[in-house]
Amino acid sequence: MKHDDACEIFCFDEDKVNRVKEKLNKNDFQDMAQIFKVLADHTRLKVAYALCDEQELCVCDVANIIASTMATASHHLRLLRNMGIANYRKEGKLVFYSLQGEQLKQLIRLAIEQQKEGVLLGK
Template identity: 50%
Template structure:
């Protein structure tokens, strides 16, 4: 740690600390979503699903995996509330549950691009 990265003295703004200590509790549970997103394969799947609905076999082809592996990732995304599926005959199609996760990915891509450009 660089000496310039911390305060030279220790003091706190008790009102601010007390208020924010309570407010930050709203983030409880978010880490599990980010843990799911912290996998390159699942990010690719989410990105692909943000473009269009896909069957499990198509997802496997896109990520270069077996159908079983793709199905595993898709089930995890579904269990976290990020994806949904529908059955059509013998086919199962996946899509994003809503546009929230799509916005997170788009924001991250914009950040990544801006960071690379600097």
């Protein structure tokens, strides 16, 4: 069976291949993959997206936003914190979470915009 989407030669541009391989070796894709894996859960992505537009949110407010129990919201926020995606601070009986870094916020916003435009998933 012949596939039209595969090359019939071994390597077309060896210089490009070597440049990209060098870049791949310099980056830690394992850590990046873990971040994407954590954000692949639709509930955690909703939580992260909610934190994009707000400086910080209390666990109880996140629970209301995602229509869950506080235990569920706390679980998802803890995972985000453990991955270094979110920060938290405690103020008396309240716990507030915020997203770590503007680049992460931009990544999440970009993904949401791409999905809205139908770019993702071939729509």
